[in-house]
Structures are given as C-alpha cells and as structure tokens.
Amino acid sequence: MSDQKKLHVKKGDRVKVIAGKDKGTVGEIIAVDPSNERVTVQGVNIVKRHLTDRQAGGRTVQGGIVSSEAPIHVSNVQPVVKKDGEEVVTRVGHKRVKVTRTRADGSEHEVYRSVRIAKATGEEF
Known part of the structure; x- marks a missing residue:
C-alpha cells in the first residue's frame, strides 16, 4: 500500500482560490505535489527570485529577478465548472460507472471504473 495521498484536484483542473492573498482568482493547476498536499496554480x-549569472552546460545563463508561481495548500482551492454559461465552484464526488473493455484475445467484458463528478452539476469532469 502506498503512502501517496489522494487529492480532490489534479493537474489541468480549473480551480478558484478560496483563501489567501489571491482569493477569488481562477486558474489552471500546472503542478501537483500530493506528498506535501500542495498545488501550483x-x-x-507569484514570487520573485533573485538569480545570479551562472554556467550551465558550457554557456552562461543570465541572472536577474525572475517571477514564478509558488505552490499553495490544496485546501485553499476549489474546482470550477461551467453551469448555465457561468463558472461556479463545486465539491468533488465519485461515482462508479460500468465500462466495456476488450481483452487481448478480442473478447469483451464489463468492469466498473470510478469517475469524478461535480456536485454542483452532477456531471463528470
């Protein structure tokens, strides 16, 4: 059994920040760190880092002030879905759906698969 934690969001999800200095901002998740329960949106x-000039692979990489996104805790974001043409925040639920799979020998069989659903709309996302 792995010690990997399950998060309610994943990479590529559209989320709204519900707490912190960027509260109300909507963005896409670009990185997920389940072990630390953090996501980068x-x-x-946005944080600024001061980098010095350095050598990398035989060439000089110029330093300076670089802005980039820093991770935030996963509890500070909530998924966003489209409902009646506008974006609304939602909670995440799970549902088991029956799917048909094909075996290597060509025969088909039915199995169940867990999918994420948006509580606000009841649709899979």
Whole structure:
C-alpha cells in the first residue's frame, strides 16, 4: 500500500482560490505535489527570485529577478465548472460507472471504473 495521498484536484483542473492573498482568482493547476498536499496554480502566488549569472552546460545563463508561481495548500482551492454559461465552484464526488473493455484475445467484458463528478452539476469532469 502506498503512502501517496489522494487529492480532490489534479493537474489541468480549473480551480478558484478560496483563501489567501489571491482569493477569488481562477486558474489552471500546472503542478501537483500530493506528498506535501500542495498545488501550483497558473497566475497565483507569484514570487520573485533573485538569480545570479551562472554556467550551465558550457554557456552562461543570465541572472536577474525572475517571477514564478509558488505552490499553495490544496485546501485553499476549489474546482470550477461551467453551469448555465457561468463558472461556479463545486465539491468533488465519485461515482462508479460500468465500462466495456476488450481483452487481448478480442473478447469483451464489463468492469466498473470510478469517475469524478461535480456536485454542483452532477456531471463528470
């Protein structure tokens, strides 16, 4: 059994920040760190780093002040879905659906698969 934690969001999800200095900002998740329960959201929690010039692979990489996104805790974001043409925040539920799979020998069989559903709309996302 792995010690990997399950998060309610994953890479590529559109989320809204519900707490912190960027509260209300909507963006896409660009990185997920399940072991630390942190996500990096595009355009959220921008930090500036001061980098010096350095050698990398035989060439000089120029330093300076670089802005980039820093991770935030996963509890500070909530998924966003489209409902009646506008974006609304939602909680995440799970549902088991029956799917048909094909075996290597060509025969088919039915199995169950867990999918994420948006509580606000009841649709899979």
